[in-house]
Amino acid sequence: MIQSRTYSESLHKLKVFRQEQRKGRFRIVTSSSARVLLTREAGKNDKMSSGLSKLGLQCIELPLIEHSDGPERHLLPAALQSSAYDWVAITSPEAATVFLEAWNEAGKPNVRIAVVGAGTGEILNAAGVVPEFTATKATGTVMGAELPKVPGGNATVLYPSSAKASTDLQNALTENGYTVTRMNTYNTSGVINVEPEVLQQALTADIVTFGSPSAVKAWVQLVGLEVARSRLSVCIGSTSARACDAVGLSNESVLYPESPGIEGWLVKVQEAVHRLQVTA
Template sequence: MAFSSSLGPFLPPSGTFRAHPTRRLQAGAPGRLAASSPPPPDVVVTRERGKNAKLIAALEKHNIHSLELPLIKHVEGPDTDRLSDVLRNDKFDWITITSPEAAAVFLQGWKAAGSPKVRVAVVGEGTARVFDEVSQSDDQSLEVAFSPSKAMGKVLASELPRSNENRCKVLYPASAKAGHEIQDGLSERGFDVMRLNTYTTVPVEDVEPLTLNLAISAPVVAVASPSALRAWLNLVSKVDNWNNSVACIGETTASAAKKLGLESIYYPTTPGLEGWVESILEALRVYRQPKEAPKC
């Protein structure tokens, strides 16, 4: 469900919690936390390590306790090594980039290819920001020239301008786990699309018991991709009746949550950090509302 601003203000306890890997369950007391353990978190933030700081800082402004638990990590894809050769030897009307990680991997290959002149279409403000330093440089060999009206891949596929009436070539560097809606949508419109799977995601498998116990106790888990969502469900698969809320960064991840059978789902109509924070706050407001007494 999308968030709503109609509910009253939420006033949770102050402070932010971050997991400390060195802490363990208290010896001799299985299942009980040591006296020095921090309070339970309000929300679990799950992006890969090093990419949760902005969300944590935004939640701190609302006095939300955050537990950082990276659920996925990015690794090279089968076409990583091909990217620079393709950019060096071929010309494209558009490069379509749909995530910050895809942007970072593309920039590495683009620089290795000698920084050829390219025109880029991006999905989302976070993705666009990865290109800021390069696109604002003096040589202007990389131009961020298009962003769709809504930060979704299928909208990009429907709105990308044709710069050539005869043949318009598009390079789509993507995660190996990304769907096919962009390449299929563009192909249906007559674009010539080359997809390169330049990276992929794998779940983080080593989670210490204390951190996992705290994460499961949180009323909200925040996820930014279907891969992170699947990794979370795998972690909690051995827990009976886990039914807390999921706050998704956007509609794509929320749709995946619905397909996986989750019910308490919150997401913004426009993907991005601000809307994501509002969705988390909405989930917490609903969680904190007084529960109705059972009817006799």
């Protein structure tokens, strides 16, 4: 299990990490020499790359994720046209992209949008779709618990999701009194083939960032568990961190923010760099 982030546990993890560092498992770096691998799909690493560059860190990009249409993608435009739902729940940047495609196909119907976090909301806002609800914490459980009822509505939610998404949001919405229609509108899969020179560059990274469980699995399948364990892993949130735990990456070498998002992710990368630095 991923351990909670109490002060005493953090001290314990740092002590264990230092022991592993002295054994040579982790390279000791300065902040300017630390290299960070970005593994989100092509075109989705820009914000993280920009933030890391401002911190003086070197970025390497190796997209480990690919998206394809899910089995129910073709049903989404008609569902949006039906006006049968109080809310449409969007829980990731890719889900926002898929929604916008279907929304345009449907003739841009008037729908009420709820988003899991600000990053997802930004994609919709850029297309002129303004979310009416944003969860206070970017998790499905919090979003489902917080989503308000629409006066005079029928307490229904349309949830266009990844086929691999957990049922956290559905469960929380159900507990909140909603009837949920989930549509698996896209699939997420790991990249299998990587050019040798690209992989060689990726292996120079000291820190590997993960934005999804699929990226975690793809990385371990690509480089093997022993190599994966020799880098610090920094996840966007607890879901990806649990995936690290599931594949055998040590809790002591996995970091993630309490609230998923780019800002917290950057902070945790800085923490990882600090761990790698020589202490006085």
